[in-house]
Amino acid sequence: MKQVLKLIALICLVSSALRSQEVPDFVLHDSEGNTHQLSAYLQNNQYVVLEFFHSLATQANSMAYDLEQLYEVWGNGEFKVQFLAVSLRDFDDNATLNKFKVKYRASFPHCGVDGGALTNMTPWTDGIYGQIRLLPSFVIISPDSTVVFDIRDNNTLALLDSIDHTLYRLGARKPFIVKGQVTMDDSPMQEVQVEADDEMTHNNRVVLTNLEGKYIHVFDSTPSDRSILFRPIKNDRHDNGVSTWDIVFTIKHILGQEPFTTIEELIAADINHDERISAIDVVEMRKMVLGIDTVFKNNTSWRFIPKNYQYPTVDSLFLLGFPEAITIGEILDQPDNASFIGIKVGDVNGSAEVNLLESRNEHPSAAPLYYAFRENDGGQRILRITLPAESSQWVGMQLGLQLPGQPLKITTNLSHWEDGLSFYD
Template identity: 30%
Template sequence: TYYLPHTSSGEEVKVVLPEGVLGGMSNHRVVWKVSDGCGNISTCTTYFMVVDSIPPTPYCVNLSTALMENGQVELWACDFDLGAFDNCTEQENLRFTFSDVPPSQDPSYNPNSQCSSMIFTCDDLIASGGSVITLDVYVWDEKDNYDFCSVFLTLVDNQDSCDDIGSKPTAQIGGTILTEEGDHIENVEVFLTSVQPEYPKNKMSDASGHYMFEKNDMYKDYNLIADKQDDPLNGISTLDILLIQKHILGIERLESPYKLIAADVNDDAQVTAVDLLELRKLILGIYEELPQNKSWRLVRESSINNPLAPWNYSEERVILDLDNNMMQEDFIGVKIGDVNASAKANFRDSESELRNSERVELTYDDRHVSAGEIVEVTLSSSALKELYGLQFTLVTNGMDILDIRSENPAISDEHFAILSDNVMTCSWNTDILLEDEALATIVLKAKEDANLNSQFNLNSQVANSEAYIGKDLTTLPIQLTGRNNSEQLFSLYQNNPNPFNGMTTIEFNLPESDNATLSIYDVTGRVIWSTTQAFNKGINAIQLKKDELNATGILYYRLDAGDNSATKKMIILE
């Protein structure tokens, strides 16, 4: 039994389970007691289950083995293990197979060795066109969660057991493409060129970052290069500008040659203020891609001679007189502009979500506006004096954005961009904390009669809405709030993020503490989810998961509280 300390009205209550009671699956009960000032006490009980749904982390090794006299050899999946581990299952209880069929259903699985076996023959050697075979090794925990790694098996026919293999000597060329942090990079296009008529050839790296070119004639010359041009904004934020600026000012140096390459945004073999300007234009949406650089650089690690000035790095591997399998032709992928290693390298990398309950609030004076009126809206934040940077996308509905200006000398036009009549972006950072709370004034023209709070909101359409606070540059989400002196406005805000694929947050303002009902509807008007709760006066928030709604596409959400009601639209991605 664990007791929580008494909390006051409006405080957040957290239940933290001790590590000793956590496991693969465990049931728990929380008894809540609420009391008022008159000594009245009410209780309710919440039950929840902790389930292990995280797959093991595989670590694998490539192997080489010889065929026996009968032209066969038997190998076990665990032979390829280099130290896989799991969050709940002990290492000695992990299981290994060659397929995604659960061990309990795999006829080749041996429960004593906790491994599946596979027999390799001359047929495998012939089918591979040489001697290197690509395999997937699956690692399973006790709850049948699994992940896999791809390995290379080199089969050697030392005893000439296989008579059917042609005499023309060939060799394989392959390797792995990783980030500096060791994340596998998929969908990298690798080109192998040669003067031979069937070249050039190209291969795409798989989810484990592997690529391989088979059956290349030996004793020929080859060139190997790699290329990846995906979303230029992948992993890019104003936080990267802050870190590059700290490097330029000598406050905190970028500690690796790959981060220096990433910081050289305009590809001029140096890191200067020009790189900051170019990167900010990309974040603001002024650039769709960097005009003087690629999205990724694929670097040969051995080509960096000076880690402090790595500008002569090579992205090409020259192979002269190929006389052996070359399966370690690896590349290091560098996402240009991303110096904090936040780029998504493969489809298994989850999107980074800001789950911190603390928020940075951008406020403005809410009021009613009339069609045709020119409106000046000043965005302010009491947290601005603690911020080292922020970025956001602001979208209007029923208002045209005419101009953006700031009276703060540390904030200039280069920190903003008007991308269309109803979309603007902001990317601002500083190395000296501000004294003023005002960020900027937006000049708009109203196209209809409405309250300001229904006319614009923040989203992540171009730049993610986030702020960087304190010396450790903690990243916090930004909330846009309209101030009303009487605090009597009932408001339902746009869910964030929108569209979403995993989780979204719906915020609303109540003029007084009250019971409220939030309902989710599909386009036919059918209620697919609803909740009624008691909420406090002011800003409240409800988090929704996609799995709870069991729907995709356009949905509507409505908030009812007392005599007030409001409806907004949201989109769930496939």
């Protein structure tokens, strides 16, 4: 009995090895010059999905967007599954395939006549597994060399489902993908760092938002650690969007003349990050406008809040608090819904440049003013500023003077301005 068991085990091992050798290897070069070798993918324990097609095939065109989505769901080729599109027509050179990819926003590799598709793939199109006659046709190869050949269906949705289910049946598992978008006033914010912070292991990973303000964090599987936090970070150009208007609006809020009506305004006006709006915040704004400070000492230049969070009223925002990150436990059922709203600190009226490549052409009107020093009876200097008559209609102004020393007092010809003028050394 023991001899029989040993013999059976030996036969199984030999059969498995032969099976691995029977899978025809191939080397292809995609339209962007990258090399793809089947054996390298299999040795790396990856599954390979081959799409045999050509760029004029009706179904290949109609399903291109959906196929790209399936590729993304399976991890964009960065994890256990790689997709390769292989054209079987000599008119699909690299230039043609790149146009096809741009047209359908396809990101997975496409290989054509320039990359060896017609010369290197014969064992797969007319070999031991059969013939590929109708296009598109799909072949799936697992790391253990199991091959599912010629997957086709005229119904595109059924075909995509078949590819998806076949991968799962062969043992592949989808990665856990967290997606979101970072915006300000519905404008996408580019190159924002989005951190995935594992508070238990202190293992952080960071990705950048793309041109559409979108980001993707991909995990091998659904994380068991529920303490992972997703948090955007942007801390540059503190002066971006900060102007005299923001000072005026903040003062009016403090005085109760025109209270803020949105949580974004409140968060933007909280310059020193003490969860209340006060004269200290106004002072910090003025220093930024005048160029005395280049950064907010107790704050970052941007703060971010989860887009789908149910926020309290404006009156209770600072009392109840608000999140600035999303926990993975909140989005397990909707991992593609981790979006954030960006708030530029100090920019109460929303005038900040959302992206560095954008520019705002502001043409403020100019008005002459004059100043002079006078001495009182005690020899102390008083700064006298003469403003134009139209300044009586202004709601705010900003100016900077380089003075030899601090004056005792600042006066103007329009007395209602005097309480609003401050001196910073």
